[in-house]
Amino acid sequence: MSTKIRVAIAGIGSCASALVQGVEFYLRNPDNTIGLMYPEIGGYKTADIEFVLGFDIDERKVDTFLQEALYAQPNCNMQVIDPASKFQCIETNARTFRGPTLDGIAPHMRNYHPSITFQEDQKAHEISAAEYKDLLKKYQVDILLNYMPVGAEEASKWYITNAIEAGVHVINCMPTFISTDDARTLELLAIQHKVTIVGSDMRSSYGASRLSEVLQGSMMDAGLVVTQHIQMNMAAGTTQGQEHIINGRSANTDFLNMAEKARLYNKHVSKENVLSGQSIVRGKGLEGMTMFAGPSLTVVQRPGGAYMGTDNKVCNIDLVAYGFAGARYELTARLSVQDSPNSGGIVVDAIRFCRVAREMDIVGYLRGPSAWSQKTPPVQMTTADAKFECDAMARRVYTPITEQQKISHLYNGDILLKEKVKGLTFTFQKGKTEYE
Structure with missing residues (x-):
């Protein structure tokens, strides 16, 4: 398949840098599949992923080309690709815009040396929710990766909910929407806008x-x-x-x-x-x-x-x-x-699962890929069961779980059948530790 999967990234940190460099590495070395759990998912390879847009709040990254932002401090991941070479997996002139700070910078992070912490930008224009949605549509973004720092609840919800309302699929790489109540609310929004979610809190390939x-x-x-x-x-x-x-x-x-x-x-x-x-x-x-x-x-x-x-x-x-x-x-x-590279192998799979699920008319949380790739998925599974669900979707085969998430099952024409949405499976999670 030649159609590119167009990806935007919120938070251009070390994980984002490792991911994009990894995609470029496999594009330049198509016969090398070491480190890829799924060389192909539903006909899509890593070479089909294209990065088109970035969002950040660091003065060294905003208002720069996305490729430049990937190598800016305080990123400290291993370098796989020479920063001076032109990336084929990044759309020409892809830029990084200044998103809202909200709770994206913890107060104590301002006390570290600039080379190892965030430096909040004070000059660039901070985009509004409406401008954010317009950018996602203008750049024809298919999937948003949320790489906000841990604890950035407000910032994560801003990027995720506005993306869904713009008709963009979401991969939530950090721990938010982890209680069942929050996850149900987010899934309803995703189903209403006929998009998918992989979440929440990205695992590493082998961590x-x-x-x-x-x-x-x-x-x-x-x-x-x-x-x-x-x-x-x-x-x-x-x-x-x-x-x-x-x-x-x-x-x-x-x-x-x-x-x-x-x-x-x-x-x-x-x-x-x-x-x-x-x-x-x-x-x-x-x-x-x-x-x-x-x-x-x-x-x-x-x-x-x-x-x-x-x-x-x-x-x-x-x-x-x-x-x-x-x-x-x-x-x-x-x-x-x-x-950071350890999470990259998981994310390249999640991106392709979102695209394939869309083409299979599946909406809401992708339960198998989420259980395989996330610490707090909507449904906990054994390793074998999660892998089974992923293998089936990679072959474009429906399972009893994904059959329940087809648009034709959840909708009667244009009318959403909320009782069927309520019937979707969840593992009850309270969003707090057992020691409280």
């Missing part, structure tokens, strides 16, 4: 959430009971390609942003939803169990030297389980990854 889910699920499928699952994450180590630079490292902006506990509340909830989700889908109780996911241990260099961010993330997992005749099991795992 802490995937490893936690697989390890815990494999124990439970073997008949064990998991009584303790603790997952701790920290920013530590060096961005790939910078190992030769003798210098200390600070966390990337994602981790720095979550240094204040209040800022990471929803992230904490979302990561614990991964741990509890595997018990929920198997009908297992969690009463009295120790299930805890610490979103981040933020590391900052001491003053006096050159500040330098790192995109390396380390996850430590500890599990305790009991099995046959009460036999005890203990499992400890450590995973070190490049954080």
